[in-house]
Amino acid sequence: MEKVVIKDSNYRIRKGKILRTKQLTKLEKLFEIALDGGESLDQEPGQFVMVSIFGVGEAPISVCSSPTKRGSFELCVRDAGKVTGAMHRLEAGDEIGIRGPYGKGFPIRILEGNDLLMVAGGLGIAPLRSLIKYAFDNRRDFGKIHIMLGCKTSDDLLFEDELNQWFKRMDVHYECTVDRAASDWDGHVGQITTLLPGVHLETERTFAIVVGPPVMYKFVLRELIKKNIPENQIILSFERHMKCGMGKCGRCQIQNLYCCQDGPVFNYADIKNMSEAL
Ligand SMILES: Cc1cc2nc3c(=O)[nH]c(=O)nc-3n(C[C@H](O)[C@H](O)[C@H](O)COP(=O)(O)OP(=O)(O)OC[C@H]3O[C@@H](n4cnc5c(N)ncnc54)[C@H](O)[C@@H]3O)c2cc1C
Ligand code: FES
Incomplete structure (x- = not known):
């Protein structure tokens, strides 16, 4: 690496x-x-x-x-x-x-020219927003953009004004789901994995970028693999406890990798056999 x-x-x-x-x-x-x-x-x-x-x-x-x-x-x-x-x-x-x-960010040069399926759970929208905004500002460099967002309840939605704008864009496919609906919610209810079967993808040119709480990865990965997204076209971002942030203290180590320096963004194909990572 x-x-x-x-x-x-x-x-x-x-x-x-x-x-x-x-x-x-x-x-x-x-x-x-x-x-x-x-x-x-x-x-x-x-x-x-x-x-x-x-x-x-x-x-x-x-x-x-x-x-x-x-x-x-x-x-x-x-x-x-x-x-x-x-x-x-x-x-x-x-x-x-x-x-x-x-750390290593999202591999922009590799993503360029391809379709993006961005999947965010909860606070995962924070790092993913940097890529979403980058892709919007360089829209011609990317193919189709799908954004799938999930959170516990509508009270937990971050960047709500922006989400409404994304929903209105003709060049973006945006969907949002909540685990539990309050009375004012008329959108999709269910875990984020329930959104994925309905998304039409050209898998050979789609990169899936997934950021969310640790518990989400296993289930989202299962759906992506069911959809035939190649393993080396799945990108994940991890949170680990960190101290120095730059490969000196070992606090964030996953086997031979430092999450702060080799990540936090990883290609699934590189880490799929590391049980500790997932
Ligand atoms: C690469 C990376 C990016 C992150 N990005 C964001 C972000 O954009 N927004 C955000 O709010 N948080 C983010 N976090 C998590 C954030 O770093 C922790 O919530 C923070 O370090 C907690 O510090 P504290 O002193 O407030 O809490 P503490 O008083 O130290 O601990 C409070 C609780 O937070 C937990 N915690 C501590 N450090 C981490 C950690 N690194 N990851 C997860 N849980 C932790 C502890 O186990 C404890 O349960 C990120 C973490 C990493 C590694
Ligand atoms: S936080 Fe110190 S090595 Fe990663």
């Missing part, structure tokens, strides 16, 4: 300023951040940064905006504990530390 080259500037914590925040759901908040001195983050879709909250600690967070957005970038953060909780207490104007970008 090709190693990611980490630039010198990526070892240091860069200072950033929060430009804007938006509470998306009870637990998730969106942060728009600009690096000091107008520095650009230069991330690829699917890469992550280590966010530093001074005096508290660091946490890996995927960049959820596309590199086509210049001047600032966005993070969608779930309040899960110490660092993310402290981050939720920050507002526009506050300072934040950023290391990175790190």
